[in-house]
Amino acid sequence: MIVLNFLKKKIVLLLLAVFIWVIPVNSFAFSIGAGGFVPGLPFGGLVIFTLPCTCSANLWIWFAPLAPLPLPPTGPLIYQPGYTTLYGDFAIGIPTTWHLGSYTPIVGNGVCWIETAVACVPLPNLGLMNKVGTGLP
Amino acid sequence: MHNYKKFLFLGLIFPLLFSLELFAFELQLVSAEEGVKIFNKDLKIGDNNEDVRFLQKFLNKNPATKISSSGTGSSGNETAYFGQLTKNAVIKFQEMYASDVLQPFGLKLGTGFVGAATRLKLNSLLEADNKSSSKSVAAHNSSLPKYSSKSSQSSQNLSKSASSEAKKASVIKNSSSSSLSSKNSTIVRAYSTSEYQVSPGKTVILEGEGFTPKSNTIHLGENNSIPDLGASENGTKITFIVPKDLLLGKYSIWVTNGNGTSKSGAIKIYIVVTDSPAERPVVEKVEPVEATIDSEIVVSGKGFTTSRNNIYSMFGNVMNLNSSDGKTIKFKVSSMQQIAKMNTEKSAKNMPIEVWFYVANDNGYNKEPASFIIKL
Numbered sequence: 001m002i003v004l005n006f007l008k009k010k011i012v013l014l015l016l017a018v019f020i021w022v023i024p025v026n027s028f029a030f031s032i033g034a035g036g037f038v039p040g041l042p043f044g045g046l047v048i049f050t051l052p053c054t055c056s057a058n059l060w061i062w063f064a065p066l067a068p069l070p071l072p073p074t075g076p077l078i079y080q081p082g083y084t085t086l087y088g089d090f091a092i093g094i095p096t097t098w099h100l101g102s103y104t105p106i107v108g109n110g111v112c113w114i115e116t117a118v119a120c121v122p123l124p125n126l127g128l129m130n131k132v133g134t135g136l137p
Numbered sequence: 138m139h140n141y142k143k144f145l146f147l148g149l150i151f152p153l154l155f156s157l158e159l160f161a162f163e164l165q166l167v168s169a170e171e172g173v174k175i176f177n178k179d180l181k182i183g184d185n186n187e188d189v190r191f192l193q194k195f196l197n198k199n200p201a202t203k204i205s206s207s208g209t210g211s212s213g214n215e216t217a218y219f220g221q222l223t224k225n226a227v228i229k230f231q232e233m234y235a236s237d238v239l240q241p242f243g244l245k246l247g248t249g250f251v252g253a254a255t256r257l258k259l260n261s262l263l264e265a266d267n268k269s270s271s272k273s274v275a276a277h278n279s280s281l282p283k284y285s286s287k288s289s290q291s292s293q294n295l296s297k298s299a300s301s302e303a304k305k306a307s308v309i310k311n312s313s314s315s316s317l318s319s320k321n322s323t324i325v326r327a328y329s330t331s332e333y334q335v336s337p338g339k340t341v342i343l344e345g346e347g348f349t350p351k352s353n354t355i356h357l358g359e360n361n362s363i364p365d366l367g368a369s370e371n372g373t374k375i376t377f378i379v380p381k382d383l384l385l386g387k388y389s390i391w392v393t394n395g396n397g398t399s400k401s402g403a404i405k406i407y408i409v410v411t412d413s414p415a416e417r418p419v420v421e422k423v424e425p426v427e428a429t430i431d432s433e434i435v436v437s438g439k440g441f442t443t444s445r446n447n448i449y450s451m452f453g454n455v456m457n458l459n460s461s462d463g464k465t466i467k468f469k470v471s472s473m474q475q476i477a478k479m480n481t482e483k484s485a486k487n488m489p490i491e492v493w494f495y496v497a498n499d500n501g502y503n504k505e506p507a508s509f510i511i512k513l
Contacts, residue, residue: 081254113328
């Protein structure tokens, strides 16, 4: 009977400990955005060229190299002011800086529109950056 | 019993202390975000919130960007309303820092819209101002609003993105992508028409963004307008009929609606109204498929004009090309200015780069981009 009581106390304490550990740690992780849902696909790459999309007011940024799969080893992604969340060091699209973030793939053309003499035309690209952090040039 | 106390300490007290530590850290983060202030959302005319007051206070610090010298909006009389005076001050600010705010987007004139680039500049100035004021005790009396450091800004952005990004689609499809670009704004932009040369009475689709579900007005030049048009595909397309009584000619085309106007001094799109529309350029073949920087590209197709064919690509434009037969155009890869620049980038060596381009001339432009591959 003494052993049983001791085990009961132990189980209650264990549950309490787990509760105290799990709830704050999880809520903390959630509060800084690290928990659960991180949408988009990851990407990382070195910028070699940036084109301002004159009609749509965003940036078409060419990376070489670019990773990981299913991305090709080189190609363009779109940085959209007001949509893409930008983190330090804020050197967006500057050649020779490394970028790391997440993107949403784009099927077809669109998002980046450049000017011709008669109309704006869309430039193909691999996707729209959801968020991106950069290195320094 | 001794083991029981040990267990109590390790199993309960230690985690409790640890969680309190975490909780304190969370509180620190929250208070850091509450105590400091940055511009973390877009602002535009018509907005009414405390961020606007904060913006006005900031702009009033510099005589060159003052909202007003006296009365409403002047220093000490800031309001939460983003009106024309605030817009004018924002324009002045944007033009003052044009190289950071406007030029990256090919703009020369301020827009009055406080978007990401403008906010980035405002926040960097706030940060610089705070750094200089923190060095001086006397500067504590400064009325300049506080700012957040990059780290607190990042944590703020992280938590913001966690909720907002969950709403994003996993794949963005062609036409709806344009509406995504206007997620945080209501800027009206007109990009292109389904036909460049068109006869009166024909149906045309105008593509752009920021169109309202109804009450859009299409303007064809200064003197012609078609009111009360609805938009489809998430505000990216307007279908209209070219008036039968419209005089033949070349018209600049733009849209006005409740969100504003797409009319821009810098970017203009056109439509040509004619009784005999010419065939727009069509690219059928590009050779070689794989090129080097020394290659000559031969573009075969139709709808090319004998002169003034222009190539528009992401790596530079090649202008005034001739086509004696109207079926072929030739140009050197090296004539694309940015390609030559990229040739010096070591990380681009031996990488297959697809160069997309359009052919534009008096007949219009090819609907789908043509391309060739280049290995630097």
